[in-house]
Amino acid sequence: MDGISLDELIGNLQTYELRKNSQVKEETRKDQGLALKVVESDDFDLDDEVMGHNNPDVQEIRQEG
Numbered sequence: 001m002d003g004i005s006l007d008e009l010i011g012n013l014q015t016y017e018l019r020k021n022s023q024v025k026e027e028t029r030k031d032q033g034l035a036l037k038v039v040e041s042d043d044f045d046l047d048d049e050v051m052g053h054n055n056p057d058v059q060e061i062r063q064e065g
Contacts, residue, residue, distance in 0.1 A: 004012075
């Protein structure tokens with residue numbers, strides 16, 4: 001402890017705490033999930049082509065799987 005002043009030690013500790021708090025906040029943000037809202041509507045209609053039921057490429061992938 002001979003080579004470092006008390007002010008420098010306090011500054012290093014504050015920097016460490018700020019970085020640690022920032023890291024914890026970032027990890028918390030990553031852990032949060034995504035919520036999607038379900039909307040039920042009779043107007044929403046997907047045809048078979050959009051869903052891939054009649055798409056030859058999709059049929060080929062299904063047969064390979």
